Amino acid sequence: MKAVAAAVRATAPRLGGVRLVAIDGPSGSGKSTYAAALAAHLPDSWLVSTDDFATWDDPIAWWPRLETGVFHPLGAGRPGRYRRTQWVNGEPVPGDWVDVPVPATLLVEGVSSGRRSITPSLSALIWCELADPVRRLERAVARDGAAARAELLRWQAFEAGWYAVDGTAGRATIMASV
Numbered sequence: 151m152k153a154v155a156a157a158v159r160a161t162a163p164r165l166g167g168v169r170l171v172a173i174d175g176p177s178g179s180g181k182s183t184y185a186a187a188l189a190a191h192l193p194d195s196w197l198v199s200t201d202d203f204a205t206w207d208d209p210i211a212w213w214p215r216l217e218t219g220v221f222h223p224l225g226a227g228r229p230g231r232y233r234r235t236q237w238v239n240g241e242p243v244p245g246d247w248v249d250v251p252v253p254a255t256l257l258v259e260g261v262s263s264g265r266r267s268i269t270p271s272l273s274a275l276i277w278c279e280l281a282d283p284v285r286r287l288e289r290a291v292a293r294d295g296a297a298a299r300a301e302l303l304r305w306q307a308f309e310a311g312w313y314a315v316d317g318t319a320g321r322a323t324i325m326a327s328v
Contacts, residue, residue, distance in 0.1 A: 154276070154324060155191035158255060161273035166225035169255040170271050172264035173326070174318050175278035176309050177302065178286030178293075180328035184278050185259035196253040200260025202234040205242040206301045209308055210262045220250050221271065227252060240297070261309050264318050277322035 163169045173185045189197045198220060203212040220230035229251050236245025264275040280286050283306060290302045313319065
């Protein structure tokens, strides 16, 4: 992880004065764990998870909230802010507000975080993938609970189509070992 952190620090900021690093890949591949470990090696970093935005019924259309609340302000040298999605009895509802200071490096972790539209602002795109979809599903079920299995299967089908169209893995600058 030290080598990846050094590689990130060596990149130029492309979101104003901020290095924007996306950690993307299919669910259950270890992105959250990887991102947290990377953040621990980048002292002046801030981590945002797409899980704070996405819902089962809205896997990617929430993106403008991240752009206007976080990317645009940080790109202008100002703190950002967004409203986290909170789950109550299995239903998504608006949660707490999250203030995002202007860091040297902003890590954005989760499915679709490295989407093609943000490429010009990315300092690095890290791709995490556990190749076996059955194992990924089991890891995701262990994380989210057995009641989420049907939604996770639907999610896996969605993300396979998303990644095929977006070509995210092919644009990755770092391939993560998970």
